[in-house]
Amino acid sequence: MAIPRAPTFCPDEEQFRDPIAYIESIRPLAQRYGIIKIKPPQAFSPEFGLPWTKRFVKTRRQNIHQLRDRLTPAVRFMLRVIPLWREAGFDKHLPRLGGREVDLYSLYRIVNEFGGYDAVTQSRKWIQVGRRLRLDSGCTSMSFQLRSAYETYLQPFLDDGLDIDAFLTGELPPKKISGVKQERKETQASAGRTAAQGNAGVSGGKTSPLPSPRPQRTKVGSKSPASGEADSSPSRKRHRKLAISGVESSAATLAGQAPSDMDSAVREYVMREFGFEEGKTYTLEEYKARAESYLSSHFRALIRKERRAPTVAEIEAEYWRIVNGGEERVVVEYGSELNTLEVGSGFSMAGGESDPYHYWNLMEIARAPGSPLRHLADEIAGVTKPWLYIGMPFATFCWHNEDNYLYSINYSHLGGAKVWYGVPGASAEVFERIMQSEAPELFARDPQLLFKLITMLSPELLRARNCPVYRLVQSPGEFVVTFPQAYHGGFSAEFNVCEAVNFASPHWFRYGRYATERYRKFGRESVVSAEHLLMCEVLRSDLNVLLRTNFLHRELRQLLRRERALRAHCHTLGITEEYYLTSTDLPEDMQCMVCNQMCFSSVVESQECPKVYACPLHASTLQRKYGGRLFLLVRHSLPELHDLINFYLASRPELAMLPLADVEDSGFQSDAEQVV
Numbered sequence: 200m201a202i203p204r205a206p207t208f209c210p211d212e213e214q215f216r217d218p219i220a221y222i223e224s225i226r227p228l229a230q231r232y233g234i235i236k237i238k239p240p241q242a243f244s245p246e247f248g249l250p251w252t253k254r255f256v257k258t259r260r261q262n263i264h265q266l267r268d269r270l271t272p273a274v275r276f277m278l279r280v281i282p283l284w285r286e287a288g289f290d291k292h293l294p295r296l297g298g299r300e301v302d303l304y305s306l307y308r309i310v311n312e313f314g315g316y317d318a319v320t321q322s323r324k325w326i327q328v329g330r331r332l333r334l335d336s337g338c339t340s341m342s343f344q345l346r347s348a349y350e351t352y353l354q355p356f357l358d359d360g361l362d363i364d365a366f367l368t369g370e371l372p373p374k375k376i377s378g379v380k381q382e383r384k385e386t387q388a389s390a391g392r393t394a395a396q397g398n399a400g401v402s403g404g405k406t407s408p409l410p411s412p413r414p415q416r417t418k419v420g421s422k423s424p425a426s427g428e429a430d431s432s433p434s435r436k437r438h439r440k441l442a443i444s445g446v447e448s449s450a451a452t453l454a455g456q457a458p459s460d461m462d463s464a465v466r467e468y469v470m471r472e473f474g475f476e477e478g479k480t481y482t483l484e485e486y487k488a489r490a491e492s493y494l495s496s497h498f499r500a501l502i503r504k505e506r507r508a509p510t511v512a513e514i515e516a517e518y519w520r521i522v523n524g525g526e527e528r529v530v531v532e533y534g535s536e537l538n539t540l541e542v543g544s545g546f547s548m549a550g551g552e553s554d555p556y557h558y559w560n561l562m563e564i565a566r567a568p569g570s571p572l573r574h575l576a577d578e579i580a581g582v583t584k585p586w587l588y589i590g591m592p593f594a595t596f597c598w599h600n601e602d603n604y605l606y607s608i609n610y611s612h613l614g615g616a617k618v619w620y621g622v623p624g625a626s627a628e629v630f631e632r633i634m635q636s637e638a639p640e641l642f643a644r645d646p647q648l649l650f651k652l653i654t655m656l657s658p659e660l661l662r663a664r665n666c667p668v669y670r671l672v673q674s675p676g677e678f679v680v681t682f683p684q685a686y687h688g689g690f691s692a693e694f695n696v697c698e699a700v701n702f703a704s705p706h707w708f709r710y711g712r713y714a715t716e717r718y719r720k721f722g723r724e725s726v727v728s729a730e731h732l733l734m735c736e737v738l739r740s741d742l743n744v745l746l747r748t749n750f751l752h753r754e755l756r757q758l759l760r761r762e763r764a765l766r767a768h769c770h771t772l773g774i775t776e777e778y779y780l781t782s783t784d785l786p787e788d789m790q791c792m793v794c795n796q797m798c799f800s801s802v803v804e805s806q807e808c809p810k811v812y813a814c815p816l817h818a819s820t821l822q823r824k825y826g827g828r829l830f831l832l833v834r835h836s837l838p839e840l841h842d843l844i845n846f847y848l849a850s851r852p853e854l855a856m857l858p859l860a861d862v863e864d865s866g867f868q869s870d871a872e873q874v875v
Contacts, residue, residue, distance in 0.1 A: 202658045205621055205669040207236040215240050218558050219569030222606070222680060223704050232669045233685030234621030237678040243556050244676075247612050248547030249587075249696070251483045255542040256589050258478035258486075258532035263593045266522050266655035267637075272363075273304035279366060283356045294348040296334055296341065305332055306345070307353050308363065315359030316349060478532035483589070483696070486534060487614075490591030490694035493531065497592065511616045511672055514692040518593055518618075519657050534589035535596070538580045542587065545612040545698050559678075561585045561610055561700045571703045572605075574735035575727065582726055585700035590617065590691030597655050598634070598688035600627065601681065602726040603718075604710035605701040609679045615693025617673040620658045622666060624684030624710070629666045647721050655688060673697075683710035705750040708733055712757065719794040719816070728786040730758065730799040734834070737843060752844070759840045762800055765815035766831065772818055774803060774829045777836075784832070792824075793817035801833045 206229065214221050222229075229235040265274070280303065294301045309331045313319045319328060325342035334341060357366075481489065495502060497517075498509045509517075521529050539562065546560045554560075558567035565583040566573035578584050582602065588609075601607050604624070611617060622630045631649055635642045637656060642648050658668040673679050675695070681687050683706075703711070711729030718725055733754050766777075786797035791814040803818040805811060807827035813820060815831070822829055 202620070202662070202668055202670040205232040205234050205236065205619075205671040207238060207671070209238045210240065212240045212242055212555075215243065215559070216555050217568070218564055218608075219567050219702065219704055223569070223706065226682070226704075226706060229680070230682040230685075231623055231625075232621060233623035233626075234619055234669060234671060234679060234681050234687050236671050236673060237680060239556075239559070239676070239678065243559060245545075245560065246547045247545055247696075249483060249543055249545050249612075254480055254482050254485075255537070256481040256483060256486045256534040257537065258481065258534045260476045260478045261531050261533050261593075261595055263518070263521050263529040263531060263595065264525050264527055266595060266597065266653075267657075268525050273302060276304040276307070276363075276366075280353075280356060284352075287355070294344075294352060296329075296344050296348070301334075301345075301348055302332060303348075303352055306349060307357065307361075310349060311359060311361070316354055317359070320346065481534070486532075486589060486591070487694050489532070494592045494693065511618065511692045514592060515618055518690055518692075519659075521593070522655055523657060529593065531591055531593045533591070533594035534587070535594075536581065537587035537589065539585050539587060539698070540578065540580055544585065545587065545610075545696060561608065561698050564608060565700055565702045567702065569704060571705070571707065571732040571736050572701065572727070574732055574739065579726065582701045585698045588697045588699060590614075590695050590697070592693060593690055595655060595690045596688055597653055598630075598686050599650075600624075600684055600686050601701060603729065604683040604707070604714040605703055605727075606683060606707065607681045607699055607701050609673070609681075609697050609699040611673050611675045611677055611679075612696045612698065613675050614695030615674075615691075617689060617691050617695050617697065619671050619673060619679055619687060619689040621669050621671075621681065622661070622686040623669075624682055626667050627684045627686060629664075630661065630686050633661060633664050633666055647723060650721070650723055683707055684713070703732070705736070708736075708750055708754045709757075712754065715796055719796050719814075722793075722795050724790070724795045725797055728797040728799045731786050731797070733758065734799070755840070755844050758800065759837070759844060762833075762840065763837060765801060766833075766837070769801075769803065769815050769818055769829075769831050772822060772829070774818060774831050776828070777831045777833055780832050780834050791817055793820050799834060801831060804830050804832055806830065 208225055208229070210221055214224075225235070293303070306328070309328050310316060310319050313322075313324050313328065319325060323342075325345050329341045329345050332345075334345075494509070494514075498513075501507075501509055501513070521527055544560075544562050546562055558564050562584060564570070572583055575583060580586070582605070588596070634649065634654065634656065638648070638654065648654075658670065661668045671679065672692075708729060711727070711732070715725060715729055717723075733751070737751055737755065780802070786799040789798045789802050789812045790796065791798060791802075792811055793813060794817060796814055798812055798814050801815055803813045803815055803821055805821055805825040805827055806829070807825045811821070811825065818829060
């Protein structure tokens with residue numbers, strides 16, 4: 200099934216001067232595809248600014264064969280066996296033979312196909328077992344080492360002829376642990392109890408949170424301290440969470456355990472098996488050589504036969520054969536999410552703002568005129584400052600959409616091709632339903648799995664289930680832009696060096712609002728506060744710019760409706776005291792204790808436990824947990840929000856004629872509107 204191509208745009212030099220304005224001009228067409236490619240005019244030719252001999256390319260290992268099905272039978276087998284080893288006090292690394300890790304699941308299965316351990320030993324079939332495992336038959340003492348591995352790692356714990364399906368689902372218990380090992384286990388358990396009792400004696404019981412000094416606040420009804428204040432907040436360095444920052448929770452999900460309960464050996468296995476393990480650190484020169492060597496080795500037969508390098512289409516077909524097959528073990532190293540604030544950027548434009556294409560430098564685009572992210576006081580690595588992605592053949596960025604549904608832009612500095620797939624934001628829910636149907640067990644364990652970059656489904660499968668998917672191939676010197684809420688994923692076909700960052704436009708605000716409500720349901724933290732950026736845009740932007748768009752007026756009306764409902768909800772809970780927030784009350788410091796969302800326009804605080812906050816939707820939880828008087832802290836009073844809207848109406852009277860349905864998006868209903 201041919202995957203339709205995403206469009207390529209080729210701006211002239213004048214169109215190319217303002218990135219936000221240009222992308223907004225093509226948005227009505229481009230967003231239908233989720234991803235698009237931009238070919239800059241020839242005058243745009245930034246010099247590459249990274250050193251080739253400095254060792255900074257930190258990699259992570261990726262198991263390409265497990266990108267679709269994480270919980271293969273082999274993985275389930277190991278997740279059942281490793282805890283048995285630990286219970287028995289057995290602490291060894293997995294066996295290796297001929298430079299390769301022995302697949303213990305296949306070893307157990309093949310031995311039992313031959314009749315079990317005794318039958319294989321008596322008939323001297325261990326060498327045949329090795330051949331079935333595709334081990335090098337020339338390996339010294341292969342038969343002895345395989346037999347030894349079976350005797351050490353499997354025989355003490357699993358009976359021959361085990362119903363493997365029942366064992367993998369936990370319906371069948373393993374073999375009883377031998378007396379010596381059981382005694383060791385009991386000794387360790389006793390020691391653990393003694394230590395725990397000793398620690399309990401030191402603790403002395405529960406501790407209550409210490410109240411912190413309450414800041415002086417102005418009561419609502421007095422003059423607001425907030426007008427124009429959006430924001431003189433102090434600058435602090437912040438970092439977006441890495442895609443693997445959820446390693447513990449991801450590993451625990453895959454192992455079917457809570458992070459705190461997960462055995463260290465299981466954690467180590469899962470992190471290695473699912474690409475969370477660190478690889479080597481290279482220079483660019485070394486990594487390029489590694490990538491080229493890997494491509495030549497993997498496609499050796501084709502290169503020898505046809506005396507040519509593989510095409511992108513051939514590499515793509517091989518990639519999906521490996522991912523969909525899941526049998527052949529293929530491991531690569533990917534230099535992803537390298538912080539340009541630490542290792543440097545590939546852009547070396549020296550012209551500064553005098554350069555007509557200054558804001559196409561990805562170190563600058565997030566703060567370009569028209570991007571609401573320019574109002575952030577902090578630099579956020581991966582959001583306002585780019586990350587580097589240095590890839591080799593098959594190095595994969597799994598399906599995901601951007602934090603807070605922001606735009607993203609990726610520039611390829613040098614190297615070879617990178618293959619992208621995109622699902623438009625309008626079809627995001629269709630995509631999510633397909634993902635959940637493909638891994639129902641994992642999603643049942645962890646509903647946040649959609650936010651973790653660990654799965655790759657083929658575009659053919661998605662299209663067969665009526666999900667639109669578009670494809671493009673990015674070459675050096677080209678930009679790829681992803682649109683709000685659009686899912687995207689792909690892989691490197693060859694060695695390449697790319698750089699990517701987020702940005703926004705006024706059109707993004709509705710997606711930022713929707714992302715906040717989605718995240719609230721899952722308890723996922725936001726990277727930015729859409730409300731904060733909205734008020735910054737309204738209070739700080741040039742009047743002529745503001746009056747050219749309906750987006751901000753729409754969002755202000757949404758904000759007023761939402762705040763009116765939330766504050767009324769607080770009043771029904773008996774929260775009647777309102778105070779103004781101050782410029783030092785930063786939204787990233789005022790996260791709701793329940794849903795983890797940043798609170799900007801309003802937040803509830805308890806007198807009993809200052810500095811613990813709840814959004815108005817979850818004020819009742821704060822009330823139940825801490826009791827005492829609750830205060831509603833607000834950034835702007837409702838009349839002040841009304842005045843902002845009236846300002847727009849005075850300048851753009853035609854907006855007053857728009858019915859509410861034309862101002863709002865029916866698909867973007869806020870939870871706040873459901874509390875009344």
